[in-house]
Amino acid sequence: MAQRRTILITGCSSGIGLAAAQQLKSRGYHVFATARQEQDVAQLQSQGLQAHLLDLDDSQSIEHAVNWVLAETGGELYALFNNGAYGQPGAVEDLSRDVLRQQFETNLFGWLELTNKLLPVMRQQGYGRIIQNSSVLGLITLKYRGAYNASKFALEGLSDTLRQELHGSGVYVSLIEPGPITSKFRDNAFAKFRANIDTSNSAHKTTYEAVENRLAKQDSAQETDFLTLGPEAVVNKLIHALEAKRPRNRYYVTLPTYLFAYLRRLLPSCALDYVLRRVADQENRKS
Secondary structure (H helix, E strand, O other): OOOOOEEEEOOOOOHHHHHHHHHHHHOOOEEEEEEOOHHHHHHHHHOOOEEEEOOOOOHHHHHHHHHHHHHHHOOOOOEEEEOOOOOOOEOHHHOOHHHHHHHHHHHHHHHHHHHHHHHHHHHHHOOEEEEEEOOHHHOOOOOOEHHHHHHHHHHHHHHHHHHHHOOOOOEEEEEEEEOOEOOOHHHHHHHHHHHHOOOOOOOOHHHHHHHHHHHOOOHHHHOOOOOOEOOHHHHHHHHHHHHOOOOOOEEEEOHHHHHHHHHHHHOOHHHHHHHHHHHHHHHHHOO
């Protein structure tokens, strides 16, 4: 069966998802871009992208989006790029069960449900690519990011298992693991922090003041940081995962990802903990 270059992308309102949709469209892919808000879908459509609502927290929304894509493609799909996610800052002891559950609903459970609805199509056609946008925080942890760390570690385990289970099917699973990327991720994290963390009654109150200072920075401040890359750096790895005959299991993006992946293999856990504590403390001291 001929492989048409069709791809469904989640989280296309900004950042990596938007860059991926735009660049893949210009590369000749038939892109199906999705976003959670009506106004973002309209914005995507105004840019000439084929777009639809998809809320990863809503099973009915996922079902509607899948039906839309398959109706447009005649029941085929080459690739899925799971990208839509957010970060919930806060110390682990300040996370309620509901807040942690919500982090997993968006960052893991929605991805699983969407993937599982499309896997029968890929299995039947005998080919496909499932590409998961993970994070360096699926390899190592940083303080005050426990919810996000946990969701990405879970994604890594689920994806590794899925890749083993799909061996021989013609469907490949790849993880992309970016470090700092210029996007609206920081702004969205700040909103979740303020909405869900009771800073005034926390043992981490003093640190939270520094966290708020960091999260309140504008994205333009990130752009001057040599460690931070633009979203096109992720798209470059995405293209390899889509087009290589044998895509890699993992793609590192940004220097911090390469560095921390190396240190994780090299250092004993107590030494790695020390390094990661220092990194987080330095970050949270910045004003």
